[in-house]
Amino acid sequence: MQPEGFFDEMHGFDGAVQNAYRGYAEWLTGMPLNRLAEKHQHADALFRRLGITFAINDENSDGNGTERLIPFDVIPRILGADEWSVVANGACQRVRAINAFLHDIYHEQEILKAGRIPASLVLNNPAFRPEALGLDLPGGTYVHVAGIDVVRVGPGEFHVLEDNARVPSGVSYMLENRATMMRLFPELFVKQPVAPVSHYPELLLRTLKASAPAGVRDPSVVVxxxxxxxxxxxxxxxLAREMGVELVEGLDLVVDDDLVFMRTTEGLKRVDVIYRRIDDDFIDPLAFRADSYLGVPGLLAVARNGGVALANAIGTGIADDKAIYVYVPDMIDFYLGEKPILKNVPTYSLRDADDRAYVLDHLEELVVKEVAGAGGYGMLVGPASTAEQRQEFRAKILANPNSFIAQPTLKLSTCPTLVQNEIQPRHVDLRPYVLTGETTVVVPGALTRVALRKGSLVVNSSQGGGTKDTWVLER
Amino acid sequence: MLGRTANNVYWMARYVERAENLARLLASTYHMSLLAPGAGVDVKNWEAPLSLCADPSVFYDRHEEVSAANVLKFMALDPDNPSSIRSSIRFARDNAHATRNELTTEVWEAINQTFFELETINYPKMLDLGYQEYFDWVKERSHLFRGAVFGTMRRGEAFTFSRLGTFIERADNTSRFLHLKWALLTPSVSKPVAAEDYYRWGALLRAFSAFKAYREVYSVIIEPRRVAELLVLRRDMPRSLFACTGEQLAILTNLRSNAACTLQAAQTFNRMEVSRIDSILRSGLPRFLNDFIRRNSELNDMIGREFMLVQ
Structure with a gap:
């Protein structure tokens, strides 16, 4: 049943139950499949009732926000304390380096002067925002919330696939998946030392308050x-509800006298910190895309003058650019003087002639990604592709080589998953959420995404991926 | 609270209340149709609810004749009729969804679950269920919603604007339904109540859950004059116009005692406090109700301008 050469979270390479799964595996053997399937249906009903739905954006949707459930799998992804500490420390280390990098490139640009990253790759990158140059942020923090995508290929072998440093999403699923599991299987949590995650919103609020403009007491935070x-x-x-703050849309905010206010039932009220879930491009029609009606005219000017804090800051997209990703280990060395705890995936840069020639010759073995793509769109998975798709990508690459990178197809670990009332291995990834306020921290948990189609390596929810609860054992 | 959020919460409550009152009206229409002596009367009876639509001609584009089945399909289940029960629940849910973070889980689930269940009900299923069961279910879901609001929401602005929405909508609906039914039943106002009329007035009282109350308050045979008094001027009847006005005024006084909308509510309240049913009936109940509906809708606009930044 286990695909050849892949590591399984529960059964390793050879079928032996892994340490972290011992307690769970024992429980699972006493659990009839049809009972598990019932729990699965119950979970679906709970998610629908709570309105935990996902609006699909693709060519086939009517644009009216078709709501769907993200499939939830009842079999958890379990990590032992030692495994987790590698992931947690590694993810925090990357985020510290990324924050130092962002501060640097928007100030002295030492890393470019030292020649550790090609200057043109940064300065000519559309994700580099000259508007953020010289801007001094509290604590030098640009990325307050990061989602680091990690995949595993062997017992202690974790690779970082991407650093999401703009507006990473999915953390609500980490929290709701746990709440659902505790409701469905309370007995499991009595026996297993599963680390709690439900304090995440509190940590987030503390992080956001710490980023308030200097001199503001008891800052007012909005989402x-x-x-x-x-x-x-x-x-x-x-998140707004859990933190007890207002959820605002662009039209609810107004810029006046170099400050930002929200329109309330009692008139205008000052806003100090905006946890914005809108990309740079859309956040201020006066500064960026003029056709955006989602943003707030004049917001950027206020942020530049220190009248309001944006989390994440303007211009963090440069740090999760897939071409810059290659240099994160260099950043860790350059700014922190440390060795990377988590490895990068070897990456071919298609702007380089040698790399490009190699990639074009080996398309059927590689994963090719568009540098600016997100959500699994604009991606070729070589081993699963047709000759026609490869031909199409070859043309795209030749037309615009700078826009692509390629990576070897990773042997993503699998995790037992309930598929059509049978337990089958399916590929998973892992996204821990790293918060940076006064310090850089991560809650002991993550979002595990699972590719539900047999053999598929694409875990994105927009591509039919599901999620699992992720347990970190405390001992 | 954000003005937009106040607006969402307010309309969420208005639409749930509207769905409940529509169910009440249709249920009583159905009861009356069972008592109707002739086919012509029945058509008039079923035409009445259609006048609540912004554009009743849509009904005639879709249906050949005014019949119980067609009117119920259109007013209860038709997703394309913005005035149907189904649309009201959808709008309630849209408003709740847009301000999900202000609601307790119980309130959200009450609306969301109603929405999903209603999406599965088509006409054959409604027949299978029975009309009465269907209307009772809609009412129960509305009770659940209001109970969840009352029992779980912090006494803050979301709670306040939700309650305000309920009483603005109820004031509107009670006056409109009374207006419709009065027109159908008035030929008998001056005459003593005949046996079949007795049942019709009884059905009207039941539509407002007021049958038992009538017995308790008056302990006499049903008289139209007293029915009107009960539904317009009795402060202790939770669906009466005076009761709704009282609730509106209390909420608005609490929110902002010197606002234009509060003064308007106070004026309406003061007038009703000194009104006597006989003088209202002398100048005509429909006239009184029209004036009440107009003032209530003005009040809605004033509330929008005062708190919700509606231009």
Missing amino acids: LTPGHLNSAYFEHAF
């Missing part, structure tokens, strides 16, 4: 959403 048709709206509303 800025594009609105209820956005795919992640549930999460925006969820």
Whole structure:
């Protein structure tokens, strides 16, 4: 049943139950499959009732925000304390380096002067925002919330696939998946030392308050959403509710006298920190895309003058650019003087002639990604592709080589998953959420995404991926 | 609270209340149709609810004749009729969804679950269920919603604007339904109540859950004059116009005692406090109700301008 050469979270390479799964595996053997399937259906009903839905954005949707459930799998992804500490320390280390990098490139640009990263790759990158140059942020923090995508290929072998440093989403699923599991299987949590995650919103609020402009006492925090048709709206509303702050849309905010206010039932009220879930491009029609009606005119000017804090800051997209990703280990060395705890995936840069020639010769073995792509769109998975798709990508690459990178197809670990009332291995990844306020921290948990189609390596929810609860054992 | 959020919460409550009152009206229409002596009367009876639509001609584009089945399909289940129960629940849910973070889980689930269940009900299923069961279910879901609001929401602005929405909508609906039914039943106002009329007035009282109350308050045979008094001027009847006005005024006084909308509510309240049913009936109940509906809708606009930044 286990695909050849892949590591399984529960059964390793050879079928032996892994340490972290011992207690769970024992429980699972006493659990009839049909009972598990019932729990699965119950979970679906719970998610629908709570409105934990996801609006699909693709060519086939009617643009009216078709709501769907992200499939939830009842079999958890379990990590032991030692495994987790590698992931947690590695993810925090990357985020510390990324924050130092962002501060540097928007100030002295030492890393470019030292020649550790090609200057043109940064300065000519559309994700580099000259508007952020010289801007001094509290604590030098640009990325307050990061989602680091990690995959595993062997017992202690974790690779970072991507650093999401703009507006990473999915953390509400980490929290709701846990709440659902505790409701469905309370007995498991009595026996297993599963680390709690439910304090995440509190940590987030503390992080956001720490980023307030200097001199503001008891800062007023809001969550800025594009609105209820956005795919992640549930999460925006969820986080606002959990933190006890207002959920605002662009039209609710107004810039006046170099400050930002929200329109309330009692008139205008000052806003100090905006946890914005809108991309740079759309956040201020006066500064960026003029056709955006989601943003707030004049917001950027206020942020530049220190009248309001944006989390994440303007211009963090440069750090999760897939071409810059290659240099994160260099950043860790350059700014922190440390060795990377988590490895990068070897990456071919298609702007380089040698790399390009190699990639074009080996398309059927590689994964090719568009540098600016997100959500699994604009991606070729070589081993699963047709000759026709490869031909199409070859043309795209030749037309615009700078826009692509390629990576070997990773042997993503699998995790037992309930598929059509049978337990089958399916590929998974892992996204821990790293918060940076006064310090850089991560809650002991993550979002595990699972590719539900047999053999598929694409875990994105927009591509039919599901999620699992992720347990970190405390001992 | 954000003005937009106040607006969403307010309309969420208005639409749930509207769905409940529509169910009440249709249920009583159905009861009356069972008592109707002739086919012509029945058509008039079923035409009445259609006048609540912004554009009743849509009904005639879709349906050949005014019959119980067609009117119920249109007013209860038709997703394309913005005035149907189904649309009201959808709008309630849209408003709740847009301000999900202000609601307790119980309130959200009450609306969301109603929405999903209603999406599965088509006409054959409604027949299978029975009309009465269907209307009772809609009412129960509305009770659940209001109970969840009352029992779980912090006494803050979301709670306040939700309650305000309920009483603005109820004031509107009670006056409109009374207006419709009065027109159908008035030929008998001056005459002593005949046996079949007795049942019709009884059905009207039941539509407002007021049959038992009538017995308790008056302990006499049903008289139209007293029915009107009960539904317009009795402060202790939770669906009466005076009761709704009282709730509106209390909420608005609490929110902002010197606002234009509060003064308007106070004026309406003061007038009703000194009104006597006989003088209202002398100048005509429909006239009184029209004036009440107009003032209530003005009040809605004033509330929008005062708190919700509606231009």
